[in-house]
Amino acid sequence: MNGERIAAAMRQSAILAVIWVCTLLVLIGTLTKMPEQWHRRDFSNYYESAWAMRHGIDPYSTNLTPIGAQLGLETNWLVHASETPPFLLCFEPLTRMRPRVAFWIWIAINFSALAIAMYLLLVRRPGLPGRTALLLAGLMLMSAPVNLNFYWGQSQLIVLALMVAAMRAMERDRDGTAGLLIAAAALLRAYPLLLVGYFVIRRKWRAVNFAIAGIAAGGFATLAILGLAQTLSFIHGALWLTDYRVVNRLDNLSLGPFVSRMFWSITGIAPGSSADWVRRAAIGAADVLVLGLTIRATLAVSDRRDPDWRIYSLWIATAVMLTPVGWHHYLVLLAIPFVQMVASATEDRSSSRAIWMAALAYFLSAISLRAFSRFMVPPPTAFQLALPWLARALEETSFVALLTGYIAAYWFATDQFRVPATDVAPASAGDSRLHGQKNHRLKPVPPTSIAIV
Template identity: 30%
Template sequence: MPHPLRGTAHGARQWLFGLLLVALATAGFALGTGSAFRPPPGYVGDFTQDWLAVREFGAGRPVYGSLPDALRRHMNGEPPEDFLQWNAHPPGSLFLVLPLARLDHADAFFVWNLVTFPLFVVAVGIVLVELGAGSGRARAGAATVIAVAGATCYPLYHQVLMGQFNALLAFLFALAWAADRRDRAVLAGAAIGLAAAVKLFPAFLALYLIAARRWRALGAAAATAAAIGALALGLFGTGAWRTYAGEVVPAVSAKYATQWNNLTLRAFWLRLFDPTPESRVIPLYHAPVLGAALAAAARLAVTGLAARAAWRAASVAGRDRAFAATVAAVVLVSPIAWPHYLILLVVPVGVTGAALRHSAWRWPLGACLAVLWLPETFVPGLVLGPARAELMGIHRHAPFTPAENLLVTSVQHYAVLGLFLLTLRAPGGPDGPR
């Protein structure tokens, strides 16, 4: 008969080993990227807007007041030229940053990265364990890859540099997927609901829950998102939600709708037929109605394919494929998706890579992943030259011709679309209802 404490001791060792690997991966990434976790003096990243909002709240001012004025008050400097007028993130996200309001900007930024980056490492670990790579050697290998090769992964570096929310969201997506495949519906739904409360676009994952008829998880997701929304309403007031929905969302969507490194389907089609002057893109033909119609049709097609995969899923493998496809679809159908959003694709990369590793489809998958791994200016730099690519990084480039837009600057969009289609190509077990 086994010793009654042996299992407990083994579990404790596994947890300690896992925590050690997470710590080593985090330290390795920080060293490999030149300690990007802590910003230099005067640096302004995406995290800055959330920190300024909660600082304003602590001073008794609206969280969606003038962001440039808040920067002058709390950072004693002038805002960058393209600085937003308001915080672009929803009220629910501010709960996470509120505990850091008393820290100065650099310390708060550092703590945020120190807390959120390990969650991405955990997300990778969840995917590996769920797909069967659960040995200590496999986990150690994954930690080494994240620490060493991860330092060359531009979306991951960009996430840390900007202090974004996507490491947290990647963790919540992986947790929801693992919980769903283990039939832990409440946990899966709560993870999706929390993600939707933090950044609204993850609410698209409700499509999977509806189409796959995961009703308990859907209820948990709705209850979690509603509870956090109600707390934000009570804490920040109705004015915060009114300003965010009525002014912030339309202004941000219009400002970045057709920017060249916006990876979404809507941005792709509008760049072809109705680009904004700020995006510096020459249209193929100026036809706003056609661009909007094609964008809507493309988003509807991707949504339909993801819903069909979820509806027909009749096994764990089928649900894996459907969930992974829906995560990839999130990036495509959102109004805005930047390169740091690509770290959200941990589940589709893991599921599709495991399913196609012995198939000829692994080669196009590898090509897509290589494009997604590199900076969005890498391919343009090879074709258009490094000087122009550098100007693209600060959005001061010469206007792109239609050919450059289609064949050079849209390569990462094609890679995301390719990953989505390859995920649908992955074996999913027997089909369910048609």
């Protein structure tokens, strides 16, 4: 089946009705669980960390458990801060309210970010049919990563909104605004900094300059407010995220932790041993391989406008792959490449293998945590004892979901496709006759010779 047939089948009224019934059931389930989440999980860690920072306590090197007990929050294993200093500064005003009130304001902020991202992705996307937008909206709202962001009180929906807004800004040739939006995302979560590499290779120098200026301004503001010692203490939080207990968590799905777990499982070498350099070298080699594939795919597409935002989508998937620590809710960022694939499929500009791989990634993201909680908790379960190798494979389903998402984005970027001439930048930005006109002539884009199998 080609992309258009897949998209047409999914837009049938019966399928749309089933998807939205499932969406409402999932949302109801998430909403009913949220009232009891105000004092635990990631929101608790954010609140404890920002509260400590506001009271002159270093949250990166201090055990937050006593602070959590004082505030009525559950610290659990998140005993240190791991968020960037700018993030904690932005969160700090919420600590002037009671945790329960702050929790619901935080949820409202994230819901607003999701609404903005969906509006920019699905409503402001030129040429996206209404039924297709309705289909994608349902699939996004019922997806496991979106619901986990609310369940954990996480912040990836804010990053999603910033990345989508940057994409829309570039569509309007506002590269400076795009650079500032990516700078804001990088200051909040660090790993979006990789997207500056996209600007560099695509020679969007205005975006590069504004991104660097935005990051520098945010960094200097943080230094002025917190001081050098408190700001640099973030290094302790970053190092804590590389601790064995964090890296070995099965829901830590980025590439580096996956390579580490495979190394420890195959070799049996204890963490911190003299041979640990082999593991670090393997992580470096894997990171270089993925980044090299992304750069080569970027260089293979010479079109300045990045039709359908294929290369931008690939860099987003790459950023999630290469972040030193990544959790299941990070997969919400794959909504950008997946929406772009389906939107281009309505005009038969997506390869069927990219669409099917994206569907597989979506399916795996839905079942990975459920399979883990059903068959592997608490260990050792009867399933693990009876089928250890199958259990080991299921344990890494979250990483496989991310990997298949990256492959889908890679195929979307590199498979030979044809785009309308209107997707190509006009020869002169000042020639108003070229704006708003629709030309159905097709232009081939050279494919890359790389294949991922």
